[in-house]
Amino acid sequence: MPFLDHLEELRWRIFKSLGAVLVCVLGCLFFADWILDAILLAPTRASFFMYEVLRLDSVNVELQNRTITGQFFAYFGTVLAVGLILGSPVVLYQVWKFVEPALYPKERHGMRFSAAFATFFFVLGASFGYLIITPVALQFFAQFNVSESITNEFDISRYFSMVITWTFGAGALFELPVVVTFLAKAGLVTAAVLKTGRKYAFVVILVLGALFTPPDPFSQILLAIPLLGLYELAILLAGGVERQRLKAERAEAAAEAKRQAAG
Template structure:
């Protein structure tokens, strides 16, 4: 009987997961359809500001126009569907969390969306602008005639925007792993030198090969790591306080915990 209950519970669990995946896909498709209509406005805006304003775009392939519309539609749908997707993930794991863990995890959703938007703004306003300036300068220095294909231009842009914006989700990931007691601030401090090295390598990989560009991108990423350490310490202290309260309640004594 117990095995049957477990089997039924597993079936219900899978059914619940399938339902939420279908909801996420439905929202994504609807948002993508809306993104097709909004794409033209976003593209017109990008074309009206630098660096695209001073460029002449060309279609290298017959599919370039359609490809660009689809890329922007998918990008817009990801931004729209992200909060809903995170909420569905939270709702799925909610039954297995304690009440305070449910509230803490729910607060991650708006925070992660804000970081995603900030990451996109930083990627476009800083990293992408520097990359275009550097590559254009090199091309002109070689005496090349600049004929930019619209598909290549936006592919270049998205290849920068997506990785950088994902890096800005680091604080949310750190808080979540700390909440699960997989990570803690002491561990992050011990890994600080290694983390700095990795972030500098990442900054070097996504920026033009000059010191100023690398510096302007590496410093915000390092500050983001230090911000993640502070958030991890905050979550960790709350966990220690709750552990102490539990020990006092059941054992009637206090135990020291290193922070």
């Protein structure tokens, strides 16, 4: 395909992606009240189901709006964020359809698996951030008092920001096995290197936890625990990639030996 035709194809893929996101955002406008009340504000209520699951002694969290535009931006910001999330599969599909013609059949199969792999770990991480980190950290800070004369009441903008950070930050960090698998396939890391770097990985994980969570050691450690488990999983995956590569090299060497013997 000529270069200009590639640009035209890319232009239409972008238009379709933006159209899908716009439709999702407009659709979320009809459910904005439910999204805010049943999802984002649910952890502020002591009746939130995860408090029972986690056996937490919960209290209602009081929210306040301290800026003129606080509730306005919280409302429409939520609609936009949820619309982007719902439209993201279509965006990924359009990116895939643009790249697909340039790949070999084997590469296409690998990319499909990688996309599913990445999606699974992102959803797992986002679920952990919303269902575990958010309720535990929120109740910890809501009930932490240096004096009985001080009442904990959180600003609504700060609350929404923290929930989004906990949720999507955890989702991004849970992509660790996907990133390591990609690097292993590219030959940039090995299982041996990962095992040797465990102590350094622990420090890096704590730093990443600090970047993707509020600046407190409590939520930082809470996020670091599963990340350490994912790091161990990444070591196993890197080892699996190495074994597959070695097996392929042996098969190729055997086939080459057969061709030479036949010749």
